Amino acid sequence: MTFSSPVKIRNDKTIAISAAIISFLTYTMVYGFRKGFTVCSFDGMYYAGISYKVWLVISQVIGYACSKFYGIRFISELKKIGRGKIILLLVGISWMGLLLFALVPAPWNIFFMFINGFPLGMIWGIIFSYVEGRRATDFIGAALSVSFIFSSGFVKTVAGFIFQKFGTSEYWLPFVTGFVFAVPLLIAVFFLEKIPPPSVTDINDRSVREPMPAERRKEFVKLFLPGLIASIGIYVFATIFRDIRDNFMADMLKENGYGMQPAIFTQTEAPVTLILLLLMGSMILVRNNIKALVYTHYIIISGFIITGLTSILFMQGSINAFWWLTLTGLGLYTVYIPFNCIFFERLIASFRFPGNVGFLIYVADSFGYLGSVGVLITKEVLKIKLQWTSFYSQGVVVLSILGIAGAILSLIYFSTKYKKQEVVELKTALNI
Numbered sequence: 001m002t003f004s005s006p007v008k009i010r011n012d013k014t015i016a017i018s019a020a021i022i023s024f025l026t027y028t029m030v031y032g033f034r035k036g037f038t039v040c041s042f043d044g045m046y047y048a049g050i051s052y053k054v055w056l057v058i059s060q061v062i063g064y065a066c067s068k069f070y071g072i073r074f075i076s077e078l079k080k081i082g083r084g085k086i087i088l089l090l091v092g093i094s095w096m097g098l099l100l101f102a103l104v105p106a107p108w109n110i111f112f113m114f115i116n117g118f119p120l121g122m123i124w125g126i127i128f129s130y131v132e133g134r135r136a137t138d139f140i141g142a143a144l145s146v147s148f149i150f151s152s153g154f155v156k157t158v159a160g161f162i163f164q165k166f167g168t169s170e171y172w173l174p175f176v177t178g179f180v181f182a183v184p185l186l187i188a189v190f191f192l193e194k195i196p197p198p199s200v201t202d203i204n205d206r207s208v209r210e211p212m213p214a215e216r217r218k219e220f221v222k223l224f225l226p227g228l229i230a231s232i233g234i235y236v237f238a239t240i241f242r243d244i245r246d247n248f249m250a251d252m253l254k255e256n257g258y259g260m261q262p263a264i265f266t267q268t269e270a271p272v273t274l275i276l277l278l279l280m281g282s283m284i285l286v287r288n289n290i291k292a293l294v295y296t297h298y299i300i301i302s303g304f305i306i307t308g309l310t311s312i313l314f315m316q317g318s319i320n321a322f323w324w325l326t327l328t329g330l331g332l333y334t335v336y337i338p339f340n341c342i343f344f345e346r347l348i349a350s351f352r353f354p355g356n357v358g359f360l361i362y363v364a365d366s367f368g369y370l371g372s373v374g375v376l377i378t379k380e381v382l383k384i385k386l387q388w389t390s391f392y393s394q395g396v397v398v399l400s401i402l403g404i405a406g407a408i409l410s411l412i413y414f415s416t417k418y419k420k421q422e423v424v425e426l427k428t429a430l431n432i
Helices: 012-031 054-075 083-103 108-120 123-129 137-166 172-193 198-204 215-255 261-283 289-315 321-351 359-382 388-429
Strands: none
Touching: 012 083, 012 123, 012 137, 012 172, 054 108, 054 215, 054 359, 083 108, 083 123, 083 172, 123 359, 137 172, 137 215, 137 261, 137 321, 172 289, 198 215, 198 321, 215 289, 215 321, 215 359, 215 388, 261 289, 261 321, 289 321, 289 359, 289 388, 321 359, 321 388
């Protein structure tokens, strides 16, 4: 696969499809260094009254949260040179964290999950910087974003296979899983570097994407603060329960009698990946940026409805745990994915603000992972003895109600803001 061509007229469709495939594969390979440990249960291991696995999840998520706060500046000011080397350096550091996790005895190795999580938290913003600001960004970004779903299940399947087939210890499993994905990652990053920059047509449709120094970041927040509070609040809700599902799906399946079945992780995520790729990718057909932003709010509301109703049906015994986890995953990712490929992209394009998506998504992610850590710690410190199945099913019902309310507020704010801007621009054009 190649992106360069001797022909002067570039084929934007070919570039879009190639970029979508490469960005999807790149982030899938990165997940191989993040999620391998989640198939392990570490049964019977407790420190300070808290499950060892929960300690590992908290440590990694704190690393991710700190990375997102750091990334607000790092990603928003990212230049276009040397990005591939930065990706490989960051992944290499996280992999060394997994090596030290295997070598250092518990509980002292918990810290190394923080070392693993921190560098990985910046990878998404770097990859998205290759594809934002294009007419096809909705489609390319959808492919990149659904890699969250597919790769989570795929990596767990690979790790589960290694665990069962080779008897790898739970401590070495994360490092060995990363080894499987190392060479494919090198190849993916090589092709990622070949993606050409946005065309003149792309820039005219979606606005120019520039680094955002501190002054411009402050200007953006001041201009859109109420809408950002509402939309980022939605994202925080979705991140918390997406993270719980992602990290403790193996535990919930075990609680419901499924045991260790590596293939089941891909079976729950593959259909969700396909549905969301088609749904998010279809937004490329909506050329008008503000209409796309409005439609994205409708998609988010539908995701909350799916999540809430599915959990109610599960608690009533109308569906089994497999379909409950699959459908709540569909609902949560229907909320979560638009922010990573459409919502902020179309927000910047609608108001023609000179900036980049990386800044916005890292602000949202920083609070999202902070909320995720807060929920995990609260559950353990307050000794909430609910199983993960009960905790998760009850929580997403409350989440759905709050999320729908937040989405409606966000929709009203940005629609009103855009109409006011149109009036100002018209008056300026008419010299009124």
